[in-house]
Amino acid sequence: MSNALYRLINPLVSRLLTSPLHGLLSGNTALLHYRGRRSGRLLQTPVSYYREEDTVHCFAGIGHRWWRNLQEGEPVELLLEGRRFGGHPRVTRGDEADLREALARFLAAVPRDARHAGVHLDQDGAADPEEVSVAAPGLVHVCIRLAEP
Amino acid sequence: MREDAQGQGLGQRLLEHAHGRARSAACRTIHLDVYADNPAVALYLRNGFRLVVETDFPGKPGLPSHYRMVKDLEEI
Numbered sequence: 001m002s003n004a005l006y007r008l009i010n011p012l013v014s015r016l017l018t019s020p021l022h023g024l025l026s027g028n029t030a031l032l033h034y035r036g037r038r039s040g041r042l043l044q045t046p047v048s049y050y051r052e053e054d055t056v057h058c059f060a061g062i063g064h065r066w067w068r069n070l071q072e073g074e075p076v077e078l079l080l081e082g083r084r085f086g087g088h089p090r091v092t093r094g095d096e097a098d099l100r101e102a103l104a105r106f107l108a109a110v111p112r113d114a115r116h117a118g119v120h121l122d123q124d125g126a127a128d129p130e131e132v133s134v135a136a137p138g139l140v141h142v143c144i145r146l147a148e149p
Numbered sequence: 150m151r152e153d154a155q156g157q158g159l160g161q162r163l164l165e166h167a168h169g170r171a172r173s174a175a176c177r178t179i180h181l182d183v184y185a186d187n188p189a190v191a192l193y194l195r196n197g198f199r200l201v202v203e204t205d206f207p208g209k210p211g212l213p214s215h216y217r218m219v220k221d222l223e224e225i
Contacts, residue, residue: 003212010206011182011215036203043214045205063210 013046022082028110030056031079032144034089037069047142049080050109056080056087057106058142059113067091067140078144087144093137100136102143104129150189160192172222179220186213193218 016024017031030049035042045066047058056078060067070076070089078085092099104127107114114121117139119131150160171179181198183190198218205214 003209006206006208006212007184010208010212011204013206014204014215033202041200042202043205044202045207047207060207061210064205064207065210066205066207 010046014044017046017079020082022079026079026081028112030058032058032066033077033079034066034069035074037071043069048106048110048113050106051080054146056144056146057102058144059103059106059117059139060142062093062138062140067142070142075147076144078146080146086147088147090143090145091140092143093140096136099139099141100129100132102141103127103136103139104132107132155188160189161196164192164196168222177221177223179222181218183216183218184213185216190216190218193220196220 013025013029014031016022017026017029028048028050029046031044032047033042033044043066047060047066049056049058051057070091072090073088076087076089078087103117103119107117107119107121107127108125111121111125114127117131117135119135120128122128167179179198181193183193185203198220200216201219202217203214204217206212
């Protein structure tokens with residue numbers, strides 16, 4: 001997708017997630033609110049996610065900026081399916097087995113992100129383990145334990 | 150705005166016109182969305198807009214962040 005198209009669509013994504021029509025996206029896209037590590041500014045980022053009970057899992061490319069602002073012990077807020085939650089993030093990176101397993105589960109739950117990660121899914125929606133191993137070192141796993149805001 | 154039309158105060162006049170329309174309609178705040186690399190951000194700040202939230206989009210590294218700015222008209 002071209003930069004011009006990204007610039008056009010991106011603001012609509014965050015607007016949609018905060019609107020009554022959020023259901024069009026909010027099944028696998030959440031709006032994450034956090035504070036800038038240096039600036040202290042209120043920041044937000046739309047993120048693909050999958051949820052396991054009270055834990056939300058997201059992945060980011062190492063080259064992206066947003067995850068660098070997340071600090072363990074610093075609370076965040078998430079708008080999930082139109083509902084606001086507080087949460088505590090934990091960021092892990094590296095070619096660890098649990099990161100690869102979480103990535104495989106994430107891609108099975110959010111198949112649209114498999115292409116961005118360079119991972120193919122089989123007919124049952126399972127991620128190719130070798131491709132997951134190749135993709136994992138370039139990603140960070142953001143795990144957010146939910147709490148009421 | 151086209152480059153050859155910049156620096157002539159057109160943005161300021163358009164903003165003042167928008168303020169006038171908003172006040173006539175009894176609006177209490179004006180919101181706007183702008184990318185951080187837009188030179189108009191300085192104009193908005195000079196005119197009393199403040200940044201309320203910055204959106205960092207994950208799609209492509211290198212894209213500028215996006216500002217939601219607000220001005221309270223009652224403060225004028």
